[in-house]
Amino acid sequence: xxxxLEVRNCSITFNxxxxxxxRALTEISLAIPQGQHLVIVGSNGAGKSTxxxxxxxxxxxxxxxxxxxxxxxxxxxxxHRARRIGRVFQDPIAGTAAPMTIEDNLTLAExxxxxxxxxxxxxxxDAFYREQLARLGMGLEDRxxxxxxxxxxxxxxxxxxxxxxxxxxxxxVLDEHTAALxxxxxxRVMEITTELVEESDLTTLMITHNMQHAxxxxxxxxxxxxxxxxFDVEGKExxxxxxxxxxxxxxxxGADVSDRSALIA
Amino acid sequence: xxxxxxxVALVGVLLAPTVWSAVWSMGSSQWIAALALGLVFAPLxxxxxxTFRILDFPDLTVDASFPAGGAMAASLTVAGVHPWLTLPAxxxxxxxxxxxxxxxxxxxxxxxxxxxxITLTAAFTVNIRIQGSSNVSLIGVxxxxxxxxxxxxxxxxxxxxxxxxxxxxxxVTTIVTFVVVVVVVxxxxxxxxxxxxxxxxxxxxxxxxxxxQGINTSGYLVGGIALSNALAALTGALFVHHEGFADVNxxxxxxxxxxxxxxxxxxxxxxxxxxxxxxxVAVAMGMIxxxxxxALALNASxxxxxxxxxxxxxxxxxxxxxxxxxxxxxxxxxRAAQADRQRRRNR
Numbered sequence: 001x002x003x004x005l006e007v008r009n010c011s012i013t014f015n016x017x018x019x020x021x022x023r024a025l026t027e028i029s030l031a032i033p034q035g036q037h038l039v040i041v042g043s044n045g046a047g048k049s050t051x052x053x054x055x056x057x058x059x060x061x062x063x064x065x066x067x068x069x070x071x072x073x074x075x076x077x078x079x080h081r082a083r084r085i086g087r088v089f090q091d092p093i094a095g096t097a098a099p100m101t102i103e104d105n106l107t108l109a110e111x112x113x114x115x116x117x118x119x120x121x122x123x124x125x126d127a128f129y130r131e132q133l134a135r136l137g138m139g140l141e142d143r144x145x146x147x148x149x150x151x152x153x154x155x156x157x158x159x160x161x162x163x164x165x166x167x168x169x170x171x172x173v174l175d176e177h178t179a180a181l182x183x184x185x186x187x188r189v190m191e192i193t194t195e196l197v198e199e200s201d202l203t204t205l206m207i208t209h210n211m212q213h214a215x216x217x218x219x220x221x222x223x224x225x226x227x228x229x230x231f232d233v234e235g236k237e238x239x240x241x242x243x244x245x246x247x248x249x250x251x252x253x254g255a256d257v258s259d260r261s262a263l264i265a
Numbered sequence: 266x267x268x269x270x271x272x273v274a275l276v277g278v279l280l281a282p283t284v285w286s287a288v289w290s291m292g293s294s295q296w297i298a299a300l301a302l303g304l305v306f307a308p309l310x311x312x313x314x315x316t317f318r319i320l321d322f323p324d325l326t327v328d329a330s331f332p333a334g335g336a337m338a339a340s341l342t343v344a345g346v347h348p349w350l351t352l353p354a355x356x357x358x359x360x361x362x363x364x365x366x367x368x369x370x371x372x373x374x375x376x377x378x379x380x381x382x383i384t385l386t387a388a389f390t391v392n393i394r395i396q397g398s399s400n401v402s403l404i405g406v407x408x409x410x411x412x413x414x415x416x417x418x419x420x421x422x423x424x425x426x427x428x429x430x431x432x433x434x435x436x437v438t439t440i441v442t443f444v445v446v447v448v449v450v451x452x453x454x455x456x457x458x459x460x461x462x463x464x465x466x467x468x469x470x471x472x473x474x475x476x477x478q479g480i481n482t483s484g485y486l487v488g489g490i491a492l493s494n495a496l497a498a499l500t501g502a503l504f505v506h507h508e509g510f511a512d513v514n515x516x517x518x519x520x521x522x523x524x525x526x527x528x529x530x531x532x533x534x535x536x537x538x539x540x541x542x543x544x545x546v547a548v549a550m551g552m553i554x555x556x557x558x559x560a561l562a563l564n565a566s567x568x569x570x571x572x573x574x575x576x577x578x579x580x581x582x583x584x585x586x587x588x589x590x591x592x593x594x595x596x597x598x599x600r601a602a603q604a605d606r607q608r609r610r611n612r
Contacts, residue, residue, distance in 0.1 A: 056477070082479035089473065097470040100463070108463050112479040116460040147538050163478070 002070060003031040004203040005055065005171055010064030011227075012050055024050040026227040027064075032171075037197055037204040041214045042224035043250065048207045051224065052175050055205065057081040069170055083113050086164030088157070088177040095160025098149035102140060102159065103129060105148055109163035132162055136192060154185025158192055165196045172197065174206040178213070186210075190217065211243045221246075225253055269599070287565035294433045299560035301435040303553030304442040305503045306522070308449050310530070310552035311545055312496030313523030318544075320469040320489045322377050326366045327523060329385035329392070330359035330494035331516040334501025336396040339403060339511035348409040352445075352502050358395075359498020360491040362388050367487030385516075392513045400512040408506040410437045438507045445503065446549060449496070454542045465489050466541075497523075518583050521590050526552035528593045555586075 007030040014022040025047045032038050042048050053059045055066060057078035065074045073081055089095050096105050106129045107121050126144060133141040136158045140146075148156060157177060165172060174193065178186035194217055197204050208214050214221055220234035221241070231249070233241065309327060316324040334355035341351040362384055369380035393399060414437050421436075456462040467475045468485040475482050497519070505511045530551025535543065559582055567575040577585070 058476075077481075078476045079479050079481045082477050087477040089477070094471065094473050095477070097467045097474060099470050100466060104463050104466075107460065108467055108478050108480075111460040111464075116464050116480075118456075118459050118461050120455065121458050121460070121463070150538075 002034070003067075004034040004036070004069060005032040005205070006030070006065075006067040007051070007055065008065045008067065010054060010061040010066065012047075012054060012059055013062050016062075024227055025054065025061075028224075028227065028229060030222070030229070032203060032205065034203055035201045036220060037202075037218035038206065038220045038222060039214050039218040040205070040207045040222050040224060041209070041211070041246065042230075043253065045226070046224040047227040048224055049175060050227075052087075052173055052205065052207060055171070056085055056087055056173055083115075084170045085173055086166070086169035086171070087173040088160050088164045088175065090176040090179050092153040092157040092160065092180060095163070096148045096156050099147065101145050101147055102133070102151075103144040105159065105163060106132070106166065109166045113167045113169070132166070133159075135195070136162065137188075152185070154181050154189060157181060157185070157189050161189060161192060161196065165200065165202060168200050168202065170203065172202045172204045174204065176207050176209055179209055193217070211246050214246060215241055215243055223249060269603070283565045283567055284561060287561045291560060291564050294435065295560055295564070296557075297433055297439055298435040299557045300553060301438040301442065301507065303556035304439060304446055304549075305507055306500055306526070306556065307442075307446045307549035307552045308496040308503070309500035309519060310523050310526035310548050311449065311453065312493040312500075313520065314527045314530075314545065314548040315493040315496070316490060317524060317527060318469075319466055320486060320493075322370075322469070322486065322490060323381075324363070324366060324490055324493060325378060325381040325520050326362055326384050326388075326490070326494050327497035327520050328516040328518070329388035330362045330497040331501040331504075331519050332392050332511070332513050333358050333362055333388055333395070334498025335505040335511040335515060336392045336401075336501075336513065337498070338502035338505045339401040340395055340397065342403060342406055342408060342506075343401065348407060348411075348506065351506075352409070352499060355498045355502035356495040359501070360495040362498075363491040363494030364487050366494075367490040371483040371487055389513060396511060396513060399514065400510060403505065403509045403511070408509065409503075410434065410441055410506055413437055413441060434507075442503055442507075445499075449499070450542070450545055450549065453545055457541045518586075521583075521586055522555065523552075525586050525590050525593075526555045528590065529554050532593070559586075 007028060009027050009029050010025055011023070011027050012025040014020075014024055028047075028051065030051075040048050040051070050059065054061060057073070057076055057080070060074065065072055067073065068081075068084060087095075097108065100108075103121070103126070107125070110125070111117075129144060130141040133144075136155075138155050138158060140151075140155060140159065148159065151159070157180075161174075161177065164174075177193070178189050181189060190213060193206075196202065204218070206218060208217075215238075219238075220232070221238055222232045223230040223246075230253075309331060312327060313324075316322050337355040337358045338348075338351040341354055342348050346354075365387075366377075366381045366384040369375045369383060370377050373380075375383070414434065417437050417440055457466060464475065464478075464480045465485050465488065467478065468480055468482045468489065472482050475485075501516070504515070527548050528551070530547035530549070531544075533554060534547035534550055539547070562577050562582065562585060563579065565577065569575065
């Protein structure tokens with residue numbers, strides 16, 4: 001089986017040659033097989049977000065390559081990669097266009113993968129959009145003409161998730177997408193995530209600060225520390241892992257456990 | 266808050282008789298002239314709305330694309346090109362100027378205002394080169410309105426009879442530009458509902474989101490600014506056909522007039538969360554109101570018993586417009602500051 005995503009020996013340095021030079025990623029390599037749901041954890045500054053931005057095309061590596069389905073996409077601009085990669089940001093405001101309607105936002109997402117044309121929004125898609133929105137269980141299916149700016153953070157994030165997953169992208173990238181939500185909304189968005197990912201068998205790269213999510217969701221857990229992979233577990237080994245084990249790892253590093261709920265757990 | 270409203274009310278009461286007498290002293294031809302100018306300038310207002318509101322890109326290039334459109338229309342018409350064909354040619358030149366501003370910003374990372382100032386400085390030379398001199402007269406040359414003047418007069422007379430009211434050239438301009446503006450509005454309404462149009466709106470609303478949805482935000486920004494300036498150039502061309510002369514200095518300060526129309530349209534005609542069509546129509550109507558307000562201001566005279574009267578000159582309008590736009594832009598901030606003080610007092 002070929003790997004869906006491959007990061008080959010990539011390093012990223014910010015402000016190279018200056019006094020504030022930072023090595024964000026150090027010769028990192030990573031392969032995600034098709035259909036896998038990988039969860040990445042790590043303390044602040046570990047390089048998690050840098051890794052996602054490397055995959056999505058906001059940063060280019062100093063050296064190394066990013067390969068999606070056998071295609072080297074290292075030099076592709078971000079908007080070009082977005083045809084094949086769906087992404088949800090941490091900030092619910094970042095993932096949707098506030099002054100536009102729910103329908104407009106979904107149309108934007110749907111035309112992502114095939115290129116945009118000077119063609120009117122097709123009325124015929126409403127039924128499909130309603131059906132998709134109904135899966136969120138938030139009553140948005142009756143509000144296609146509602147302006148997105150008027151929705152709650154949880155609703156916006158659920159919509160952003162739906163938009164990222166529409167058209168079954170080759171890779172779904174989730175950047176701490178429940179971290180900015182209240183606990184109830186976070187739980188609901190996480191449920192929807194699991195449903196969407198499992199139903200369409202989406203290959204997923206997810207960052208989380210929530211240790212419970214890191215253990216419960218996905219097929220594989222990877223911990224980054226100072227730009228390197230610290231551990232990478234899946235299968236039986238991962239099944240036996242508890243939140244306490246993960247917290248122990250963090251404490252061993254002397255790192256802050258950034259998730260307060262993890263300390264309670 | 267109350268203080269501000271009292272001030273507004275006081276000014277209103279003081280000015281009311283003046284405005285009232287100005288309304289009645291304006292002849293029908295003056296009303297129609299104001300309406301014609303409002304319609305001529307409506308595409309420019311829509312263009313300013315496009316950059317200022319939809320793209321959130323403050324763009325001064327309209328000050329140059331307006332005379333550029335005029336230069337194109339004048340020189341082509343004088344050269345014998347069919348008058349209607351000068352409109353798309355003018356729009357193409359405007360789009361080019363807008364694209365230059367956009368490219369300066371996107372590729373060279375030049376600040377938006379500075380980029381547009383650079384373009385409009387360079388465009389001055391371009392406009393003079395196109396025109397051949399700083400102003401050109403179209404007197405005696407067939408313009409877009411010329412062949413329509415007689416049919417429109419005959420038609421109006423057959424409907425209303427010979428009312429004795431002279432059918433001014435502004436009447437013809439009003440009717441023809443109304444049709445042009447309706448076409449522009451409908452075309453934009455269609456465009457903003459296409460996939461490309463939605464992507465343009467998204468680019469202005471949220472850049473990170475747009476990129477993550479596969480939108481080449483740099484390209485769309487350049488395209489959007491080009492479209493905005495094409496509309497300003499269309500206004501420039503219509504103005505030249507209406508007035509019968511082109512002047513390279515005619516664009517100065519138009520961005521402020523455009524902003525004034527956007528704000529007037531929004532304040533007078535919109536509730537919150539309007540559709541894009543309503544917004545565009547409101548902005549166009551804002552320009553008409555702005556032009557009528559100018560006509561009224563020029564007709565008004567403030568009487569000071571025993572001292573004499575004060576009248577506004579045509580050259581005073583820019584000051585008045587700038588002051589009003591500054592106040593309108595400051596208004597939300599003033600209101601927020603007021604609310605803040607109120608909160609602190611209540612605590």
